[in-house]
Amino acid sequence: MLKIRLRQGEKMVVNGAVLRAGAPTTLWLENDAAxxxxxxxxxxxxxxxxxxxxxFSCMMAYLDPARRQHHQHDLVALLDDLLCALESPHAKAACAALACDAANGQYYRALAHCRTLIEHEAALLGLAADSVKH
Structure with missing residues (x-):
């Protein structure tokens, strides 16, 4: 069982449906859902x-099981492109963990690795922007 607390106005997606809390709310999820x-x-x-x-591709694979195979194809292509561009061992490890989780259908867990890659990318882009300014 999963307990979720939502603040007033906070949104969440459950199996593709967007829900919004009208007041502070506590929900208990008693079965599997995205x-x-x-x-x-x-x-x-x-x-x-x-x-x-x-x-985004990983999120869509998680939320849209009817089109999961299409999203998986996109995810693999995007992951391959990113791996070729990365030099950081930490970022490459995040890619490998993401690929493993996605291959096992663990898309929610894979999203955490995506967030690591987004942070890495933001740091690189910040460094690139700083070097252009100087």
């Missing part, structure tokens, strides 16, 4: 970097 809290949901227009596109 759940993301509002802060974990990425809109398509936010998938504007390689790591963010990977997150």
């Amino acid at each position: 759940i993301l809290r509002g802060r974990e949901v990425m809109r398509p227009e936010e998938a504007d970097t390689p790591a963010r596109r990977l997150y």
Whole structure:
């Protein structure tokens, strides 16, 4: 059983349906479902970097089982592209863990590795922006 607390106005997605709490709410999930809290949901227009596109593809594979095979194909292609571009052993390890979780159908766990890659990418982009300024 999973206990979820939502603040007033907070959103979450359950099996693709967007829910919003009208008041502070506690929910108990008593079976398997694809759940993301509002802060974990990425809109398509936010998938504007390689790591963010990977997150979006992984999120869609998690939330959309009817089209999971299509999303898996995208995920593999995006992961391959990102792996070729990365040099950091830490980031490559996150890619390997993500691939393992996705291969085992553990898309929610894979999203955590995507967040690691997004943070890595943001740090690299920040360094690149700093070097352009100087």
